[in-house]
Amino acid sequence: MEQMIHQASLYGSDQEFLEMAVPFVRDGLANGEPVLVTTTSGNLELLGEALGEDATRVDHAETAYYGRRTAQRATAFTRYWRRNSGHRRVRILAEPVWQGKSTRDVLAWKRMESGLNVLLDDTGIWMICPYDTRAVGAGIAEDALRTHPSVSADGRTARPSATYADPLDFIGRCDAAPLAAPPAGSVSAPLDEINDVRRFVAAEARRRGLTEESASLLAVAAHEAARYLGTPLTAGMWEDFGAVVCDLRRPGKAISDPLAGFRPPGPIERAEDGLWLARQVCDHVDVRSDATGCTIRLQTAGPRLQTG
Amino acid sequence: MLRMAPGEHRSVAFSDEAELEPVLAPFVHEGLAGRDKVLYVTDVTHPAVATGLLRGWGIDPDAHAGRLEVRTLGTSDPDVMVAQLTETAYRARDEGYRALRFTGEMSWAVREGTDSLTAFETKVQALFDSGVAMGVCQYDRRVFPPVTLSELQRLHRGTDVNLEFDGALxxxxxxxxxxxxxxxxxxxxxxxxxxxxxxxxxxxxxxxxxxxxxxxxxxxxxxxxxxxxxxxxxxxxxxxxxxxxxxxxxxxxxxxxxxxxxxxxxxxxxxxxxxx
Structure with missing residues (x-):
């Protein structure tokens, strides 16, 4: 198996994008390596035209639908690698959507970009992440150099990134701000038993108008997060704009692995599998440990979510 | 997870001995952890085999001598059986125990017929009702006709021969x-x-x-x-x-x-x- 490679590629024009993407994809195909391209529909079109016949041999996904949330994205990459497990090298061109994202989502995606260096370290993935400098802000482009060990302009060669940051340091800075205090009107309960956690969460979710299915899924997420955290704990729930939020706080506990729950379950059961499930089911899962304990905050869509 | 009280009368149907464990292991454990005496009556199974089963469930019969007894059924007469159980139960009470926990193999009823079985189950229920005993009757699916098994479902109050596990949740x-x-x-x-x-x-x-x-x-x-x-x-x-x-x-x-x-x-x- 080859070593994992994770590179950023900053481009300012369609031509610059193609100068990197076409050789990267063509070299992979020539080597018989699986190649996945997940980018905007605009860039998929550009690349498809440039590749001609070769495009039919490329795995592709419109990027907004390839892992809607960061934990789903990281899982999709891991699974692509596992599905192609017979290969020493797998190539992925991965350009997230940055435009129009909330501050919180931008932070979460930067955090994931950095985390991928750890999460995919035991794979033979060569990943290039294009950043469109016409569209992304300066802050996002600068952080791309902190979250990728090297930078490639031609999809073949690379130079090290001078500002590359150790992933755990970078993620630590992403997680530096404490979670906002629960608003007035939140309901909380001290709970000793794990089965009371899921009952409390399901009942509160239903009372706030979530469908039976959404309430059940949130209850599973809370149960799994509580299993990871341990009991006794205090559960709190409230509504925010567009969201139902659930806090689980355990005094005297700390969670040290900031990437716990980003790796999908395998054949052997691991403690973090439950947290992975919570991250798949929820829109946001935030974990904060401080001197007095640890909080896991789960957020799912509120009852007025429209699905068409 | 079993939690039985004096007066209760249940049954367990099994096709191999491994299926007895989920019911009988907690039944015996609970009795020994609490204040009950336990009697395990075998019919076709050798008592040493039943003792081995108990050991496999983490129960050492030697460590509970005088409190946990495994014995072979010496009779096929339902009246005599119930009389012996009644005597054992009241003796247990005299010795300061709360109640007698009885479990027994019911394969003798295949030889004696349904009438004997019904007589036994009805009489033993009367003993349990007096509050000095409780019991789990064991039915081997390999020897009992399905009709008899469903009949037994009626006799065991609130129980169900198809029940494998009855926990709190x-x-x-x-x-x-x-x-x-x-x-x-x-x-x-x-x-x-x-x-x-x-x-x-x-x-x-x-x-x-x-x-x-x-x-x-x-x-x-x-x-x-x-x-x-x-x-x-x-x-x-x-x-x-x-x-x-x-x-x-x-x-x-x-x-x-x-x-x-x-x-x-x-x-x-x-x-x-x-x-x-």
């Missing part, structure tokens, strides 16, 4: 058509051992596909889903674990984890259970 029953298990309640890590055991015995019992009716499951966590998937993937080629009436959110979880593609597992929603 989860109930597991065997089903005949389709062959497999029916689950009712909530499954989390606390119930996983019981679920795994019931699945393993269903896999041993049934020659073909094993069905699990999930229609009355209100909650299942990742450890419960893993128990189902591990059972499915361990099946030999050509056999499947079929999950019927899977609640929508559970089907969604199975899909998220990617276990919908696990070899040997079939997931059906809604009422697909009846459309084969």
């Amino acid at each position: 989860l109930r597991i029953r065997r089903s005949v058509d389709p062959p497999g298990l029916e689950l009712d309640g909530e499954i989390d890590a606390n119930a996983v051992d019981e679920l795994t055991r019931a699945l393993a015995s269903a896999v041993r019992r049934e020659p073909g596909d094993v069905h699990v009716d999930m229609g009355r499951i209100s909650f299942i966590d990742l450890s419960g889903l893993r128990a189902l998937v591990d059972t499915a993937t361990s099946l030999k080629q050509g056999r499947s674990l079929v999950l019927d009436r899977v609640p929508e959110h559970v089907a969604q979880l199975i899909g998220l984890i990617g276990w919908d593609k696990a070899p040997g597992l079939r997931v059906r929603g809604g009422d697909a259970r009846w459309s084969r």
Whole structure:
């Protein structure tokens, strides 16, 4: 198996994008390596035209639908690698959507970009992440150099990134701000038993108008997060704009692995599998440990979510 | 998880000895942990074999000599049997115990006939009703005709010969058509051992596909889903674990984890259970 490679590629024009993407994809195909391209529909079109016949041999996904949330994205990459497990090298061109994202989502995606260096370290993935400098802000482009060990302009060669940051340091800075205090009107309960956690969460979710299915899924997420955290704990729930939020706080506990729950379950059961499930089911899962304990905050869509 | 009180009268039907454990092990443990005396009466099984079973369940009969007795049935007369049980129960009370916990093999009734069996079950119920004893009757499915087994269901008050496990949050029953298990309640890590055991015995019992009716499951966590998937993937080629009436959110979880593609597992929603 080859070593994992994770590179950023900053481009300012369609031509610059193609100068990197076409050789990267063509070299992979020539080597018989699986190649996945997940980018905007605009860039998929550009690349498809440039590749001609070769495009039919490329795995592709419109990027907004390839892992809607960061934990789903990281899982999709891991699974692509596992599905192609017979290969020493797998190539992925991965350009997230940055435009129009909330501050919180931008932070979460930067955090994931950095985390991928750890999460995919035991794979033979060569990943290039294009950043469109016409569209992304300066802050996002600068952080791309902190979250990728090297930078490639031609999809073949690379130079090290001078500002590359150790992933755990970078993620630590992403997680530096404490979670906002629960608003007035939140309901909380001290709970000793794990089965009371899921009952409390399901009942509160239903009372706030979530469908039976959404309430059940949130209850599973809370149960799994509580299993990871341990009991006794205090559960709190409230509504925010567009969201139902659930806090689980355990005094005297700390969670040290900031990437716990980003790796999908395998054949052997691991403690973090439950947290992975919570991250798949929820829109946001935030974990904060401080001197007095640890909080896991789960957020799912509120009852007025429209699905068409 | 069993929690029986004096006066209760249950039964357990089994096809191999491993299926006795989920009922009898807690039954005996509870008695010894509490203030009861325990009597295990065998018929076709040698008492040494029953003693071995108890040891396998983590109960050392030698350590409880005088309190836990394994003996062979010496008679086929229901009146004599109940008289002996009555005497043992009152002696236990005199010795300061709360009650007698009785469990016994009922295979003698196959030789003696249904009338004797009914007489025994009715009389022993009267003994239990007096509050000095409680009991679990063991029925070997391999020797009792199905008609007799369903008759027994009536005699054992509030019990069910198909009941494999009756916990605070989860109930597991065997089903005949389709062959497999029916689950009712909530499954989390606390119930996983019981679920795994019931699945393993269903896999041993049934020659073909094993069905699990999930229609009355209100909650299942990742450890419960893993128990189902591990059972499915361990099946030999050509056999499947079929999950019927899977609640929508559970089907969604199975899909998220990617276990919908696990070899040997079939997931059906809604009422697909009846459309084969």
